[in-house]
Amino acid sequence: MQLVINTYGSYLQKNGDCFKVKTDEKVFEVSCKKVSSILISTAAYITTDAIKMAVENNIDIVFIDEFGDPYGRVWHSKLGSTTLIRRKQFEIAETEEGFNLALEWVRTKFNNQIDFLKRLRQTRPHRSAEITSYTEKLQNVMSGLENISGTIIGECRSTIMGIEGSGGRIYFEALSSLMPERFRFDGRSRNPAKDEFNALLNYSYGVLYSKVEKACIIAGLDPYVGFIHTDHYNKKSLVFDLIENYRIWADEVVVNLFASRKAKVEHFDKIPNGLTLNKEGKAVLLTDFNSFMDESIRYKGRNIKRDNIIQFDCHRIANSLIGDKDETR
Numbered sequence: 041m042q043l044v045i046n047t048y049g050s051y052l053q054k055n056g057d058c059f060k061v062k063t064d065e066k067v068f069e070v071s072c073k074k075v076s077s078i079l080i081s082t083a084a085y086i087t088t089d090a091i092k093m094a095v096e097n098n099i100d101i102v103f104i105d106e107f108g109d110p111y112g113r114v115w116h117s118k119l120g121s122t123t124l125i126r127r128k129q130f131e132i133a134e135t136e137e138g139f140n141l142a143l144e145w146v147r148t149k150f151n152n153q154i155d156f157l158k159r160l161r162q163t164r165p166h167r168s169a170e171i172t173s174y175t176e177k178l179q180n181v182m183s184g185l186e187n188i189s190g191t192i193i194g195e196c197r198s199t200i201m202g203i204e205g206s207g208g209r210i211y212f213e214a215l216s217s218l219m220p221e222r223f224r225f226d227g228r229s230r231n232p233a234k235d236e237f238n239a240l241l242n243y244s245y246g247v248l249y250s251k252v253e254k255a256c257i258i259a260g261l262d263p264y265v266g267f268i269h270t271d272h273y274n275k276k277s278l279v280f281d282l283i284e285n286y287r288i289w290a291d292e293v294v295v296n297l298f299a300s301r302k303a304k305v306e307h308f309d310k311i312p313n314g315l316t317l318n319k320e321g322k323a324v325l326l327t328d329f330n331s332f333m334d335e336s337i338r339y340k341g342r343n344i345k346r347d348n349i350i351q352f353d354c355h356r357i358a359n360s361l362i363g364d365k366d367e368t369r
């Protein structure tokens with residue numbers, strides 16, 4: 041489970057082999073063996089004993105801002121695996137192998153979006169023709185990936201990102217059209233979000249970023265060495281690349297919050313130039329998001345929780361880099 045500290049002034053400490061959380065309203069304990077990560081999204085106190093127990097039990101402590109973006113984490117100082125993985129990662133960054141990996145992730149993103157729209161169409165038969173039109177537009181944009189010339193990512197980066205951008209505009213226009221009229225939105229807006237949908241989506245993506253970064257570290261991948269996203273100071277380029285495979289999970293959770301009428305206007309606070317999720321809104325989102333991630337689905341021939349798929353994929357990538365074919369299937 042993910043332990044979420046979401047109440048201002050919470051106090052996190054160690055009590056035996058349990059994490060003890062105190063707030064003004066209640067006190068509760070949870071065994072460290074049941075905790076996979078700790079997410080702190082507000083001003084809170086944490087003891088060094090609690091930090092030490094988290095480190096010793098491979099539990100990362102992630103600090104996220106009001107928009108859901110991780111700005112820091114406490115993690116052990118060991119490499120996740122052999123340094124050879126990172127060396128190979130550097131080697132393929134500008135090669136055909138890196139190019140093929142990058143294209144695979146972009147195709148996965150498009151296919152996830154198309155599949156999601158088709159599933160939404162099944163429960164909205166009166167909108168079938170409209171949704172079909174959007175899926176066809178996405179497929180047409182996606183086909184542009186097959187026409188990219190060159191095998192070096194540096195030569196094609198702008199073209200790939202342009203195709204992604206075109207597809208994103210179509211996809212989010214489709215999602216907006218399916219929202220209750222009160223919650224329709226005009227494209228993506230980041231921090232701050234201009235509307236309720238993007239406020240929820242930005243926060244969900246922020247939580248996903250922390251999960252992808254953790255999976256990279258455990259697998260021995262360098263989060264800062266990407267293929268599509270370029271290297272900049274303190275930019276976790278590989279995390280930005282890999283998350284494209286999993287954004288659909290956040291999309292689905294957020295769409296379902298509106299479809300089930302769980303998302304309400306009182307879950308958002310106005311801030312300069314936009315909106316932000318308040319404490320109640322974060323609790324509603326994280327409850328559904330964590331339940332969704334804890335579900336098992338069929339993936340590459342096995343039943344596996346969504347939350348473990350990211351780690352599974354990162355290990356598969358790492359093993360492919362060092363030529364361990366038995367572990368990449």
